[in-house]
Amino acid sequence: MPRMTGAIEPWERRAMLDLVTDQRPENDFARMDYERDRKAPPEGFPKLPDIPGSRYTDAEFLKLEREMMWDRAWLYAGHTDQLPNPGSWFLTRNSGAPIIVARTLTGEIKAFYNTCQHRGAPLVTEEAGEGRGFVCGYHGWSYTLDGKLTAVRDKRDFVDLDFSCRSLMQVRCELLGSLIFINRDPDAQPLLAHIGPMAEQLEQFELEKLRLVDSRSYEVDCNVKVLLDAFLEVYHLKSIHVDTVDRFLDHRAMIVTLWPNGHSRMATPNRRPDWVDPGTVGMPAIPSITEFPAKNNVSYQIFPNFVMPPAPTGIPILQFWPMGPKKSRVVSSWLAPDHDPANPHPLWPTRLSNWERILYEDLQYAPQIQESLESPGFKGMPLNYQERRIYHWHEELDRRIGLNIVPEHARVQQVLSDWVQKD
Numbered sequence: 001m002p003r004m005t006g007a008i009e010p011w012e013r014r015a016m017l018d019l020v021t022d023q024r025p026e027n028d029f030a031r032m033d034y035e036r037d038r039k040a041p042p043e044g045f046p047k048l049p050d051i052p053g054s055r056y057t058d059a060e061f062l063k064l065e066r067e068m069m070w071d072r073a074w075l076y077a078g079h080t081d082q083l084p085n086p087g088s089w090f091l092t093r094n095s096g097a098p099i100i101v102a103r104t105l106t107g108e109i110k111a112f113y114n115t116c117q118h119r120g121a122p123l124v125t126e127e128a129g130e131g132r133g134f135v136c137g138y139h140g141w142s143y144t145l146d147g148k149l150t151a152v153r154d155k156r157d158f159v160d161l162d163f164s165c166r167s168l169m170q171v172r173c174e175l176l177g178s179l180i181f182i183n184r185d186p187d188a189q190p191l192l193a194h195i196g197p198m199a200e201q202l203e204q205f206e207l208e209k210l211r212l213v214d215s216r217s218y219e220v221d222c223n224v225k226v227l228l229d230a231f232l233e234v235y236h237l238k239s240i241h242v243d244t245v246d247r248f249l250d251h252r253a254m255i256v257t258l259w260p261n262g263h264s265r266m267a268t269p270n271r272r273p274d275w276v277d278p279g280t281v282g283m284p285a286i287p288s289i290t291e292f293p294a295k296n297n298v299s300y301q302i303f304p305n306f307v308m309p310p311a312p313t314g315i316p317i318l319q320f321w322p323m324g325p326k327k328s329r330v331v332s333s334w335l336a337p338d339h340d341p342a343n344p345h346p347l348w349p350t351r352l353s354n355w356e357r358i359l360y361e362d363l364q365y366a367p368q369i370q371e372s373l374e375s376p377g378f379k380g381m382p383l384n385y386q387e388r389r390i391y392h393w394h395e396e397l398d399r400r401i402g403l404n405i406v407p408e409h410a411r412v413q414q415v416l417s418d419w420v421q422k423d
Contacts, residue, residue: 023257023421025201028183028292031305032269036253038179041385048391050380054410055394056152056373061410062325069304072185074194076306077416079099079333080178080211082128083109085144090128092182094321094329099351100124100170101180104130111173111182112146112147117166135170139345173321177207178335179317184246195302197423200262202300204288204310205310211339213314214352218330220371224322227330229300230362231307231318234268234388240365243360249297256389259416262303262396269296271311279351283313284338287288301389311335320357332359392416 039360047149055061077092078101089102091114098114100123114122125245133150134143147168152158172183174191174272192199220227230236236252254268289312292298299309302341306319312335321329334352339345368402371380383391394412 006342009139014055015143023255026290028255028267028296031255032253032267032296035251035255045385045419047381049413051412053373053380053395053409054379054407055412056225057325058410059406062223064401064405065397066096066322068187068405069397070322072183072188072400073180074174074181074183074191074302074305075179076317077111077173077182079212079215079335080109080175083180085130088128089124089130089133089145091124091126093329094319095182096322097184098122098367099182100134101173101182102145104416109175109180110146111171111180112168113171115169116141117149117168118391118406119150123168130369131285131399153194160224168193170210175208176202177205178210178212179207194261195263196260196299197421198259198265200304201265203308204290204293205315206286206288206337207335210286210335210337211341213336213339213341213348214336214343215331217332218359218363219323220328220366221326222328222366223326223373224328226366226369227320227328227363227375227418228305228393229390230366232264232266232301232388232393233319234266235384235386240361241358244361246274251386254386258389258392258416259423260420262393262400264301264303264392265298265299266389267296274281277311279347279354280311280313283345283347284336285312286310286337301393303393314351328366330359330363332356386418387414 033127035198045253075095077094077099078090082088082090083101083103086103086105086107089100090100094277099111100114103109114124116123118134118136118139118141122137123134123136123143125137133145135141140153141149147170148164149166152161155161172186172188173183174183176191176195181277183191188194234254237246237249237251248270249268250269254266257265259265289310293310294312297309299307301307305320307320308315314334316335317335319331321331332355334354334355380406381390391412393413396418398406398412398414403411412422
C-alpha cells in the first residue's frame with residue numbers, strides 16, 4: 001500500500017479510492033494504513049449536511065421515531081442463559097411494552113405481550129420465573145407456554161367463546177447465536193437476512209456457545225441518540241478517554257464499514273500492534289476468532305441500538321433504550337467462552353470494574369449535552385468523515401419513518417448510498 005507522503009500519481013489515487021470504498025474484510029489492514037496516512041477525506045466523499053438539532057428535541061419527530069422505527073425494529077431482549085429450563089421465562093419492558101420471553105416445554109423460545117386476552121391484566125408480575133404456563137392473577141384465565149388459552153373461570157357464562165381466537169398476542173422472536181432478539185412488527189424481515197453481510201462476519205465469534213457473565217443497567221438524563229452517537233465514533237477519544245482507551249488506541253487509523261439497513265462496523269487499531277490487554281491474559285479465548293478482530297478494537301452495530309465490540313476473551317454488548325424524550329437506559333452485558341457462573345475466572349471483577357469506568361466516561365457529559373442541545377444555541381450537527389456512521393444511522397432512521405413523512409425541518413439528505421457495502 002503506497003504511503004501518502006509525497007506526490008501521488010493518478011493511478012495511485014484511483015487505487016486508494018478503490019481500497020477505501022471496497023470495504024470487504026480482506027482489505028481491512030490496508031485500509032487502516034490508508035486512514036492513518038491520508039491528508040483529507042477520500043476523493044468523492046460528500047460534504048455531510050448538518051443533522052438538524054430538532055431531531056433530538058421536536059415532539060412530532062420523536063413520536064414518528066417511536067412509532068415507525070423503535071416499534072418495528074429488531075431489538076436485543078436477553079440471553080438464552082436467562083432461560084435455562086423448559087418453562088423458564090423473563091419479562092422485558094425496554095422496548096416500551098411489557099413482553100414475556102419464554103422457553104416452551106419443547107425448548108423453543110417464544111415471546112408474547114404480557115397481556116391477558118380477557119381484560120388486559122398482566123400475566124406475570126415478577127421479573128423472571130418458571131412454570132408450566134401462565135395464569136392471569138385477575139380472573140384466572142390460563143395459557144400454555146406457547147400462548148394458547150386453555151381454561152377460563154366460569155366458562156358457562158361466556159357465549160360462544162372461541163379459545164382458538166384468544167391466544168396471547170405473539171411477538172416476533174429470533175436468535176443470533178445465544179442472543180434473543182424481538183420485533184413487534186409481524187412483517188419484519190428475518191433477523192439474519194436483515195443484518196446481511198454482518199451475519200457472516202459474526203460467525204467467527206461462536207455466539208451460540210458464549211455464556212452470560214454479567215448484565216447491569218444505567219439511566220441517563222438525555223435523549224437516546226445523544227448516547228448512540230457517542231458509540232458510533234472515536235473522534236471523542238482524546239477528550240473523554242485521555243487516561244484510558246486513548247492510551248492504546250490509534251483513532252486516526254480507524255476504518256468504517258457501512259452496511260444496508262443502517263448497520264455498521266468500525267475498527268480501531270492499537271497503537272502498538274503487539275499490545276494485549278494485561279487484564280485478560282490467561283482468560284479462556286474464543287478459538288475461532290480471526291486475526292483482525294483479535295488484534296484490533298472492532299465494534300459492530302445492529303441498527304438501531306445494539307453495539308458489540310468483541311474481544312477474544314469476552315464480548316461486551318450494549319443497548320441504548322429511549323425512556324422518554326429526555327431519558328435513556330443503557331444496558332451493559334458481557335458474554336464469554338467457557339464461563340462457569342458458579343466458578344468465574346478471578347479476573348472478571350477487575351475487568352468489569354475497568355469496563356464500567358470507561359462506560360462512565362462516555363456517560364458523564366450526556367445530561368449537560370441534553371441541556372445544551374435544547375438551547376437556542378444548537379441548530380444542527382456538522383459531522384466529519386470520521387463520524388459518518390452517525391450520518392448513516394440518521395439516514396436509515398428517515399428511511400424507516402418514510403422520506404416523505406419526516407418533517408422537512410428535521411429531514412436529513414440521503415448522500416451516503418455510494419459508500420455502503422452491499423455484499
